Amino acid sequence: MTIASGTVREAAIAAPPPRSAAPPARPRKRRQLTRNRWGYAYVAPFFLVFAAFSLYPFMYTAWVSLHETSLSNINGGTWVGLENYRDLLQSEFFWNATRNTFTIGILATVPQLCMALGLAHLLNYKLRGRTFFRTVMLMPYATSIAAATLVFSQLFGRDYGLINTMLEAVGLQAIDWEAGTVSSQVAIAVIVTWRWTGYNALIYLAAMQSIPGELYEAAEIDGASKWKQFLHVTIPSLRPTILFTIVVSTIGAVQLFGEPLLFAGNGTTSGGSSGQYQTLGLLMYQQGWSNFHIGQAATTAWAMFMIILVIVGVNAVIGRLRARADR
């Protein structure tokens, strides 16, 4: 079962590469041929589903957030204007969850992306068994959040967890991972890191392989060491990809939900006895589906979206500034 049927691929490669669909450069004849209303027919099925189950809900969530609505009385809320937002900003639970989302997010993405970069560098060598290494490193990605969290919550268990057993074996003290703020957040970050490092390494590897070899040859002639080459050739060439992975990981980190929900093993929405690892995603679920305050939950969802917008915006600006500085 190969996905690349040879003939199609060769046909695709042999054909003169049409660089983009940019119409102005094309002769008029072709424009006539492709300009037609059929375009709408092709995108229609996608947009029908998309509008019904994505666009409309996004908008409606904003409407809900302006009401005091409960899950039991789902369509009959009372208009409260911005009160939910004011309550949210004054709620210590919201700030606690925001703090936790940020700290876990940083703990989970920064080491992860650095390790992925190093791993991609190693995978870029001419390896024996390269397919094996790549496939094995992607297995955590294929494991679901629920499965991974259930396993790790046992590995991090206080009494019989394997990690504590090992700590004690080397003479260290066992840690009550779930109870502590830092320890529980580190443990959750480990789960995220375990699941995503290999995936990101493959993304980096793909980008590394498209760096022209001449760049390295030139650096070699200049007498740059391997480390210098990595720093001054590889990293700058990967910058767009790195930015992309940062953005994607950040969006994922803001939505973190399954890991903190299942970390204690029993699916409690409080995120630990003192909310020490309650994230925004978990708080939103608690507000809506444990406390039945749908309006509050909608407000938290919008706050999450705003946080993502700010972070993506900041990343885009930084990326643009750095790109300009390089030129």
Add this chain to the structure above:
Amino acid sequence: MATLAPPVTDTGRDTPPAAPTTRRRGHRGGSKAGKPGPVTYTLLTLVALVSIFPLYWTLVAGSHTNAEIAATPPPFLPNASLFDNFQAALEQAPIGKAILNSVLVAGSITVGTVLFCTLAGFAFAKLQFRGKGVLLGLVIGTMMVPTQLAVIPLFMMIAELQWVNQLQAVILPTLVSAFGVFFMRQYLISALPNELLEAGRVDGASTFRIFWSIVVPVARPAMAVLAMLTFLTAWNEFFWPLIALTTANPTVQVALAGLGSGYVPQRSVIMAGTLLGTLPVLIVFTILGKQIVGGIMQGAVKG
């Protein structure tokens, strides 16, 4: 809106990358860093072990009794209690039904996503129509929107339609993906020569004939990649199914979440259940792993 676009398209290469693993050997790529030393292999082996160990531990813990895993030193080899634990897990959570449901759900989502995203991706890549730029921007922009923003109205919707605990409640909202449209568009822009389309037109083929007999054959490799990634994502989807379904009619992930919430959590039974629920993907992954790796790398370069 299109904030995601620049970094993505910057990485895009216009020529379709060759199947990454086999073709590169010998010349050009992969050789930049030269020959690896023993340190490289040691590090990679270590990472491979860390990647596999939690899954292996699921097997070990799932095949012992509770008392046995709690022993010091803990056991490191699988044991005979596996099938007893399977049985206990199946009694505690309807994992068999869950696997069947997940196959149905992930299968339907995959078929729908691949079909609709290929159609839309083709239109965005090769057809001209008014408002195309805006619509594409809309698609890309929503990749940034958190799932949380959709679930409340979606829940109201399915409550109204009395779809709570019904599989269509988790199939329909996930039937399309913005990533899929973008992925197919990026592929078809370069892989589908305009000349081929024009030839079809000159021959008088209808637009849908052209789609089935010209576009689909060319798009097939990308469709396969999208199918694998979609299936995996759909199988592992957690948040929305947890809201829309209950343990009475769960997907695998919902069943697993319920497994841990028994009154007396039995570690070995939970692990056996986790193993059961993960086994189907692991089997698929063992067979198609190489292709999935290739697909992700291809997707990375293309966006």
